[in-house]
Amino acid sequence: MIQMIGGEMPDWVEDRLPVGGALFEYIAGLVPAGARVLVAGPHDDGLIDALAARTRLTVLVRSQPRAIELDTRGLSVLCGTLAKVTDTDRYDIVVALDGVRRLCSVEGPQLDWVESLQSLHKTLRPGGTLLLAVENELGAHRLVDPSSATAAQGDGDWLPLGEFDTKPGNPTRLAERLVTEGLAVDWLGTLWPFPAAPTLIATPSALRNGPVDALAAATAGAVGRAYANREVLSDPRRLAAAAVRGGLGAELAAGWLVVAHRAPRPMATLNLPAVLFGDGPVVELAADETGTWVRRLVREDPDRETTAATGPLPAGRLLEELLLTACLRHDLPLVRRLLAGWMTALPRSAADNVVVHGDAYAVLDPTVPAQGDVLRQFAHTLLGGGYAHPWPAATDVATLTSLLHGAAGQPGVIADISPAEDEPLPDSRREHDEQLRALRRQVADAASRAQWFEREIERRDRELRKLRLQTAAFSGTVGFRAAKISYGVARKVRNRLRKGLS
Template identity: 30%
Template sequence: MTPDRSSQDSGGEPLARSVMIAGEMLNWSDLHPEDGAPATGGPIPSSLLDAVLRPDHKVLVAGPHSLDVLALIAGRVTSVDVLVRSAPDAEEIADQLESDPVRVFCGSLDHFGPEHGEPQYDVVVALDGLPRLVGPDTLVLSWADALAALKSRLAPQGQLLIAAANPFGIERLVLPGVSNTVPSDEAWPRDIRGSLEAPAGLKAVQAALGDSGTAYAVYPSLVEAKVAVVDASNSLAGVVAARSVAELYPDMTLMDPYRVVQDAFAAGLGAELAPGWYFAVGSTDLPGVLGEVPEGPGVLLEEILLAALKIDDHAALRRTVPDYVAWLRSLDVAALASPDNVLVDGTAYRLFGESEPVDGSGDALVVAQLARFVRRSMEFASREPWAGSVHDVTARLASMAGITVTEELWASVADGNEPVAPTGYAEQQATIVRLSEELADASAQASWFESQLDGIRRSRPYRIGQAVLNPARVVVKRVRRTTGR
């Protein structure tokens, strides 16, 4: 049992508010890491817990979870036991949740025996995964052994909520393979027999868990989850996932993370390439989506326009652009209605969610929204039927809606003249190839025109014309000198 928090020792000093069980880390924090990932928290794990927890549940929380998540659990159930490896974290948790039914145990999972906590729990929560359940003194503890230790504390109808990182997630496709940073403090060497990394691949983890349960694909990472989906073919969830990954990796990457995630969902690989997974073993009737994902049908307008550009479908562009512009002019929030934030369902349009507003009004706002799409398409290095700058392509699209992009109008478009920087190295290479091809085509055309002009100059009609016109030019020049005109 946890010592009474109000008691004092013989010297008048307060007793520890958590139970040390061995394997604890005295000078370490997972709640406030100086060089490592933060504790799991945020709205996504909270939503999952909301769907699972019942007032009569006895819960074990294993591993670092944010104070907000712990407070949510403590406010929903009968009793909570928390197991963390960090001594400062254990004291902080006990202090912050002092008035709640919470007991805190500090140490490693291999020392958390039957004498600690409850013999059986209705729910075991390990949404941070298993690697941070041990310290550097734990030599031999495999992922399977750690999983078995947690399952052994479950009641017969108990539920296990556990996370697993994907060793071949989407970040492997978008980040450089060679890191320019030294390993973090928490990446200390461990016994080769004691790896707490989950098995590689979604199917391997599901097989190890031994229960189909419910599996969520989590984006953009386990500790910064923005969306979790059961059905990874959900295209709208794919848009949210793509945005979250793009926000997580704003600097130059191997490939544009937004397009990679979008393509992964479109190809049915959104679950297999997720950065991590949540597994709800023994749970049923859970929501299919965790996170702010719009409901209902629809496709991003940006995807429709990109598809039309890709196959030179000018007829589709001439239908879509005027319809979009007419709808845009009718909106009070047109500044938010960029093609990457508008859903199309047949002839109906609606906003997808929040977006960075575009400056302008009237024709200037329309041109700014079209220019935003053109810039994004060039950042993606998508195929386009027209060569030229952002201004040139935007002017072509605007003309389909009856708008002439004058120099004055273009000058009023925010960032309209900013050069396009491809998002990833692959897109950069594709852009270089495209520009090289355009330059080669322009050079070939110039050479052809020069050869045609040279042939004309050598032709007999041209030479006769020059012979006839030259004397006339001499006479005209003399008359002008004489008359002073």
Template identity: 35%
Template sequence: MPDRPDMAAAVAAPPLTNLIRSGGEMFNWTDTDGRDNQLLTRLVLEHAGPGRTVLVAGPHPDGLVAALAGAGAEVTWLLRSLIDAETAARAHPGITVLSGAFGKADLTGGYDLVVAAGGIQRLNSAEGDQLAAGELLDRLAAAVRPDGALILMHDNQLGAHHTVRLDPGARHRDDAAWHPSETTEGPAARSQLTAHLTGAGLVVDAAYAAFPEPGDPAVLIGGVTLGDVTSPLRPWLRTVLAQAYTVAFRGRPVLSDPRRLVNRALRAGAEETVAGGWLVVAHAPGDTEPAREWHDVLVSDVHGVYTPDAAEPGVTGRVDSLVRERIVNPVAADRLEDRLLELCAAADVRRLRQEIAQYESWLGAGPVSGPRALADLSDLGITADGPVVMSARWSPAEPVPAQIVLVRALWQFAVRLITWGRPHPWPNTASAADLAAILAGMAGRSLADDELRAAIDLQVVIDSAEFGLGPAERQAHRLALLAVQPGTAPLDVAGYHELTEALWRQRYQASHLLAMMEWNEQIIRSRDSALSKMDWELQLLRRTWGGRSLMLAKRAYKKVKK
């Protein structure tokens, strides 16, 4: 019987000389998720260099390990999955791959850099004793040489990503979601984590709150900015975090929209409590203190990784008819969208008209180019000199008519009013298009159907470039945007709470319509009754001599009048 192709390939494959099985490895198991993270790569490379020994503990993005090896570091990668270890050894012949449980690995001698950005939950193996969280942290700290560094990501069990999770059966369906037990021991707060590492002999240099999820962070907040409600970065951070959570949770069923929870926490200075995890950078004391640069905020988006104080505006590429352009302008100002939401909730139509008119005059009469042509109302701050663009990710390749820019901004605001269930002075509007027409009328502009469709098409182009939508997804997204009306749930993040709220609004609208129908029927019945009574009285008068005399007199009067 001939050999199977996979067996023949296994026999023909050369032996893996860079793979060491330390014991406790897991068979027929994988922790690979295939995602790269440029934010973690940027932070890790700041502590790596030629000749430095690096231990990568646990599953990590393949691009991060390749970047470490490309920087000239001597990399050792520890993986509990034998399949993942063999794949890594073949893909990176220049690094040493250890396969097995973290507790059984020989880490004598220490390393200049220990990277555990995948957390400690996937360091234990099912094929052996389970080390407690405190023991894993102690072993990680002991693996750091004097003057060496530790970069550790720790999952926050109180994070928003756990609070809003709605994915039954995930732990039994996905290999990467396996945990030996819930993390009931070990650090449960950032302060506890830093205190434990300090007790293990390390000096904590920086501790960041990571958003939106520890496995794929897009925003790191630390230093004096973390928890400081007076920081001028607050309005800008709300926009950045909202975008990060939109990208991470778009199309995923959740219990509730995480953007609301994070927004409230950010306003209260409690973002550390709901962060996806905590990223800690610590070092072991030695003879020298290496000079390192710490960041208060680190952000990753389609443009790359940047800090607000060192973000240089510029064009980084082009997608369809849009240009990727970075604008970072954290100013101490209220967001225009927040102000409009407050005015709508207070039914202050006069001030609402003033704000919209000011925004319309800021756009100008001619075609609009640059980032402000595509900036959402949530990206604009209100200063004494008028609106300013705080954050922007796209610009049009060609200028856009000011009317289309205005219609798109107001229509998008109308969509958020409806899908978020926010109060406004016109609750009986039939759709987002009708509400956008009312808002445009406040700026002295009319809203034609072709202008609305052009604005929606522009929004579809932006969403397609942002989320990589295909032709079929674009068409479905366009139809969904055109059909927004009271009772429509949010179109990006499908939260159970928001769906329930949308169902309630639909029932309210239906009950209101039924009540109106019943009232109309009662009015019609009462009028029919009154008409029947009048007809009966006329017929009675016509049957009597007095009534007949009156009818004859009426006819004679009409003839004389003619």
């Protein structure tokens, strides 16, 4: 059933994908059965189906074609703008994982973030729970994005406020704003790599006090897969990992997911772990009684191998970061030791999915499928990222791959792989600029050498001309001619004496 509440957009189709993904669907599956739920904004069909199967669901959308589509599936739909929603009907749980940006229409008032939060607050029953996602305008995804958040990137951006909006800019201020509006925060997590489809959700406490190296590696891996073949200002993997290790993971996350309830006490409690990650199978990460961080598979994927997903989280630094550091320092002994240990222990796991602790090598995410020539992937990372390495003469992936195989103690036959099969990397402008700077340095060095050779040739030409002038000057004097005649006579006498003696 569709209820037109006012402000509906008859011919409007959202120009951006709805929010969704494995993690959001898993969280939706934790909603108590039988609860009265309002889903506000465009959400993925899988997420809506997961909620509709266990709750009394109502969906709020501004697009009339989308409302008609949901109605044909037997769902209760409110079609219109958020400003027209009244507090007549209240809900046990309000789900706004898309945030509040796409809840207002051009047919009604344009609410800012605080006003939208107040409108959602009114739809909650006393003790009702709000699931709200908030995009971070200063997140890593914004810092590497070539486009501006204050310029329209699509038809739906008729108010591209960007960082000038009224929404909070960090988790602390977000929690304070919710408390100010009468909502108590039950749980807050950071979203990586995108707020619309996260593959890693971690609480700020876990990022600060948990297994920092492993979480930095997991964050870098999630961001790297999301930005493969996408144009960025700089490599987001390095930025994300450095932010987590530097204690700024919560502040530079792509967004935040908050679970809050209206006073006096929550009617339903969502028990969310400290860390969730996965893009198909979902794995939760939490500390056990002994303080050891343990992985536990909470959602399976029939297309992925998940038998090794449960167990203690391996400690250590990401192998790719250690190798890049050793290459930048031209530390060949360390490079050889890391490559040899890697190929001996885990020859089918990529460097961005292996952690090293001492001499032990372990897989970070066991749900990632086995790879082909992982040394070729690392060679592609070295060259594509513009990193300095101990083999500057190797300017193509095939040559560098053969050198890496030799350094790893495996100089055998290397598989012939076309460049199209290489693992895609973020298309980083900064790394491109670094490659150009390196080429300019090489050209400048070659030009300097060429100029030195030219100066040396000119100097020797001057010396040669001087010698020729001296020779010409001496050859025209009487003394030179007399000496020449005397030398000729002496040579004839010598020759006759030799003949006589013989």
